[in-house]
Amino acid sequence: MLKIIIVVGARPNFMKMAPIIEAMNRYPAKFRHRLVHTGQHYDERMSKSFFTDLGMPKPDMDLEVGSGSHAEQTARIMVEFEKVCLRETPDLVIVAGDVNSTMACAITAKKLGARVAHVEAGLRSRDMSMPEEINRLCTDVLCDYLFTTDHFADENLLAEGVPPEKIFFVGNVMIDTLLKHRELARNLDLMQRWGLKTRGFATLTLHRPSNVDDPETLRGILDALREIGKEIPIVFPIHPRTKKMVEQFRLGEYFSSAGKPQGLWMTDPLGYLELLHLNMHAKMVITDSGGLQEEATVLGVPCITLRHNTERPITCEMGTNVIVGNSRAKILHHAFGVLKGDVPTGKVPEKWDGRAAERIVEVLSDLA
Ligand code: UD1
Numbered sequence: 001m002l003k004i005i006i007v008v009g010a011r012p013n014f015m016k017m018a019p020i021i022e023a024m025n026r027y028p029a030k031f032r033h034r035l036v037h038t039g040q041h042y043d044e045r046m047s048k049s050f051f052t053d054l055g056m057p058k059p060d061m062d063l064e065v066g067s068g069s070h071a072e073q074t075a076r077i078m079v080e081f082e083k084v085c086l087r088e089t090p091d092l093v094i095v096a097g098d099v100n101s102t103m104a105c106a107i108t109a110k111k112l113g114a115r116v117a118h119v120e121a122g123l124r125s126r127d128m129s130m131p132e133e134i135n136r137l138c139t140d141v142l143c144d145y146l147f148t149t150d151h152f153a154d155e156n157l158l159a160e161g162v163p164p165e166k167i168f169f170v171g172n173v174m175i176d177t178l179l180k181h182r183e184l185a186r187n188l189d190l191m192q193r194w195g196l197k198t199r200g201f202a203t204l205t206l207h208r209p210s211n212v213d214d215p216e217t218l219r220g221i222l223d224a225l226r227e228i229g230k231e232i233p234i235v236f237p238i239h240p241r242t243k244k245m246v247e248q249f250r251l252g253e254y255f256s257s258a259g260k261p262q263g264l265w266m267t268d269p270l271g272y273l274e275l276l277h278l279n280m281h282a283k284m285v286i287t288d289s290g291g292l293q294e295e296a297t298v299l300g301v302p303c304i305t306l307r308h309n310t311e312r313p314i315t316c317e318m319g320t321n322v323i324v325g326n327s328r329a330k331i332l333h334h335a336f337g338v339l340k341g342d343v344p345t346g347k348v349p350e351k352w353d354g355r356a357a358e359r360i361v362e363v364l365s366d367l368a
Contacts, residue, residue: 002031002368005090005109008059009038009077009101012174012291014050015272016096016119019176019357021056027361030368036084038077038101039064043240045269053272054177070100070131077104085112092367095139096120096173098132098290098311106139115367119173119360121146122153123290123311129210132290136311147360149294150314150349170359171351174291175298178276179354185276194235194261199283201261202232202335203275207239208288211306211326215249221306222254222264224331225286229256229263231339234286235278237270284338286331293321297346302338306331319346 024031037059041047063080093109095102096119149172256263284302296303297319306326315321324330
């Protein structure tokens, strides 16, 4: 019996761990797992709603670390997670993605002698100004089992000197979750309630510090989005940090105040199923998120990524993603291209087939 701690902390972790927990539950004699939520994300709409949408068990432990500077947040997670590891003495800790909780728990567990597995290992943006890139590098260098989503990730790890026997190309667990929930999401009535037509609107997410923390950059992006919003409504479920910045920089004028989607239209963060429902029917997805680039690729919806690089180049090589940076002119050029029908046709990457979690559990079975 393998004693496992599964760590989640921030929004993008939940959809990655849900299928792993489900797959592990099929082997109660092999695994005894505990779910730890660090509390990095804590708002109802950033956290709890995902547990409901994804049918995830409640966390066994909530560390309630909350927000803070990077050092404060990382340190608090480490202090609290160390207590958990000392009490539970796990054989294996599983972390996912690239958020502060991922790195903090990997370091803590490894120093206490537990084995550590990283789900979504090997992604690299080569941009050290991104906190996530630092989290990825620190996590991967420590981990015993590196579960990857594509050939780029394998190549990155090998080039960094990781022994091949630690690397397991299993596919994409986030896509397991998408495929499982696709029909449920399709049947929601959100578009109907909001008066939206299939391919008649765009969805937007924006929260990266490089886009939202500088007033001039954010103003340029909103200016471009307002122009696009004159052609097609843009539904913008706003991240709390972006909302704070919009208020601080007094940029509220860019948003439509209509009660239903019109122009550039802000709403509270959406649940997993709601956003999936919108994305699968959207004309395009405009985003700076990592996960959405992958989801748009699988949904076959054009994705315009407001960043200068991506740790997920497979979505550009095979999928519908294009990296456009954050200048007004480039955003407009690409978005109007899509509106005029210049739509990329993509393919779904290998092993993004709904069985990634199964493959991970198969590998872990050999340890049990
Ligand atoms: C984190 C991840 C990022 C991921 C994103 C998804 C890191 C370094 N970053 O960024 O990779 O794409 O989650 O959402 O781990 N806040 C709330 N309520 C919450 C959570 C946050 O109001 O439930 C606000 C707080 O003001 C907080 C700010 O958002 O200071 C930033 O939160 P934080 O967890 O530090 O990073 P994110 O920007 O959410």
